[in-house]
Amino acid sequence: MANTWPSERRLIGTKIQRLDGPEKATGRAKYSFDINRPGMLHAIIVRCPYAHAKLKSLDTSAAEKLPGVKAFHQIAKNGTELFYAGEEVIGVAADTEEHAMDAARAIKIDYEILEHLVMEEDGLASKGKNTVGGRGNLIPGEEDTKGNLDEAIKHAEAVVEGSYGVPVISHQCLESHGLVAEWDPDGNLTVWCSTQATYYTAQGLAQYFKIPVTRVKCITHYMGGGFGSKFGPDVQGIVGAELAKKAKAPVKLMLDRASEIAAAGNRPSAYGTVKIAGANDGKIIAYQVDSYGTPGAGTSRTVGPLPYIYEPEHTKVKHTVVRLNRGNQRAMRAPGHPQSSVLTDCAVDDLAAKLGLDPLQVRLRNLPPNDPEAVKQAPTSIRALRHTIYTKEIDIATKLANWQKVWHPPGKGPGAGPVKHGIGMAIHTWGGAGQGPNDTTTTISSDGSVLLQCSTQDLGTGERTVMAIVTAEVLGLEPKDITVRIGESQFGRSGGSGGSTTCPGTAPAALNAGVAARDALLAKIADRLDAKASDLTIEPGQIVDKTNNKKWPWKQACAKLGMDSVKGVGNWTPGLSNNGVGGVQIAEVMVDTETGVVRCTKVVAVQDCGMIINKLTCESQVAGGVIMGVNYALFEENIFDRHTGRQVNPDMEFYKLGGIVDMPKIIVHMHDMPERGVIGIGEPPTISTCAAISNAVHNAIGVRVPFAPFTPQNVLAALAKKGNA
């Protein structure tokens, strides 16, 4: 019979400190960047300095003669076209980082410089050009229509047209991409890699070097941030392992900050012109968007579903991909969704303003209904519950934000001074399904110790602690009693930590492995306790015979294993996890209309994710998502120079991220729905923050600041336009 979550939960859903907290907080935790191996070399990658060039020739002869230089690995072949400044050319390893840098400088590389385009507007105007290879700079989207938009707009009681957009931003993982690679004399490869997928990384390296995956071990005990950008070995992973092979020595190759920003991914931009039409009662009738964005030299779409969440009867959606000579986009925390949220939920507020309605009422009027089919077929699915969830969450959020009292019509806030108050709201959705495989083994030893092994990884989400909580719940122990060994590819298959799938993928596996281990234990020791296995049950800290209430403390019972130990093997199985969440955020801001400075003062975040495993780390994820959204709204932007084709802020001083004093007070409310099973939480809470802040700024000053980040420059420009209008 399939396992189910215990109906009464002692640990699951409570607040439990992360097990590896002390190691991290005192700098003892060893990240990939921190691994130093005996005889280890340091490697760096030389990158193309031009936004578009052909590699003509490459000469390492001078570099080879420098002290300490051990190996080279050419990445781009002579004659190759390179499509952005920062694309990889050659790797070099030396005994010290300084010697590696000397060698890198001494490599003579000839480029033929080619025409580049790095600005979205230049790309849009580039008809017929191709500076990026393949299909050229512009991939015009197909127009996707529903209903009869033009007719609906003609007869609508209110129509608003507006522009909205978000720039390209960087993941800015604090631990950059990279690894330490070491071959043993037998041809086995060990890598300590900063990755969101230990198993796929080992697989990728095994495929590249044409060796069995069992001969590659990827270790990621601690990971310093990925946010969607760290899957598989990646270029630097292959280069590091190649250099280690050539030099016959361990090699550390971690990207420097500028390389990290240039080549290791970004969240793509999205800009759009939106036409939205509604009735006097606030019903949204039609939505049209013509949008574009750049994935760099890649080809992917840069937006998610449009319109986002709301389902007006008439829609027309078109998205153009503008390919530029910039580093390729990668998945970043809910890819596409923050962009779609801004292109939709900001237009909803502008429509509400035009209709003279409270945007809260317009949202409530337009929430998608619970799908009656889904209610019958899958009553815990998001389609069956979405209206119920959003209504409840909006109710909670508006109460926490005191919306009824605090909200005022746009530009009509209290006070006559130059600093204006505003409040705004936005909603979001995400999948976060559980999935397999996540091979998990739980071993109980005769001294009562419990070991859990799975190759999954903890990116800082608290995954290690999640596995311990579930196991401890099943075995009647405390989380700290469980030794959790994760982050090693050789423990079996596991999924990459993307799409908010890790907790819902591994918590069921831990439950199944824990139950199997428990049953194996009871079967093994029943005779030795003079009991029947089916009569034995687990209570906190002890094993109990239900028939006579005889009790054995956990350790005493496990001692009956004697020379044995027992193992339980588990994996993800359907029925314990679910897919699809809602979420509501309300932001408050103060906007100084003289300086253009926006301060976000408060954010209320109400979030569901099915059954919460650890409320402490779950709330941390939500607050962290909000903070990432505040940075997106107010500070971040990859700024490029049109002429050189290079990013002018590939760093952390001119690429702005807020510090503690820049952050609002954040109120997190978890809407726990244990009956739905486990759903991922990593991505959803960062989606709607930017749109909520945009709406709050609009509410403060009565004018839309169309494009994030809402810097003084952009705010003053919007105010000036209003003044001139």
Add this chain to the structure above:
Amino acid sequence: MKDPHRPNKNGSGLSRRDFLKGSGAAAAATALATAPLPALAALEAADDAKVAGMGPAPVKIQLTVNGKKMTQAVEPRVTLLDTLRNHLDVTGCKRVCDRGTCGACTVLLDGKPIYSCTMLAVEANGHDIKTAEALVVDDKLDEVPAAFVRFDAQQCGFCTPGFVVAMRAAFDKNPKATPAEIEEALGGNICRCGTYQQMRDAIASLCKSEGK
């Protein structure tokens, strides 16, 4: 004693050698009374031999790191951060921006917080360095990292040792600091996962606590 690369006198009227002697004395006074530091003696010998400044060959330096005396030869261009991480295997201080912005490399130099990525190792010669690893003794955590654990003021944890060191320094400087003053003191540190709200909970608790 001529230094061929610099004028004999600088604005303060001190020669480079006098200055080095002075800073060495200051270091000795703030740390423990020690004999003249070997590396300084070597520098003086170098001056005497009319060698043109330090490097590019490695220079021997001595640091007291988390209470342990460590000696290492490093090229003069190597930062204190890279010396700690690459040569001495002290990795609690992290390299992130590598240009004095993010604070992940924060260490205490004679008790004061500094960015170790913007100080050359040779400048730190003879000084006392403490990293986050010093804030735990036999598994007993200092109150500051303990509060980070209790309130979950860390996620990936890569920025955390820098924050912990900066906050420890702020409380050392003013044990009665208000939460606003502590936040101000953390202005030179950046977290990407977004742990500031939980950090505020930790700060509030520490500001109330007596034994920090």
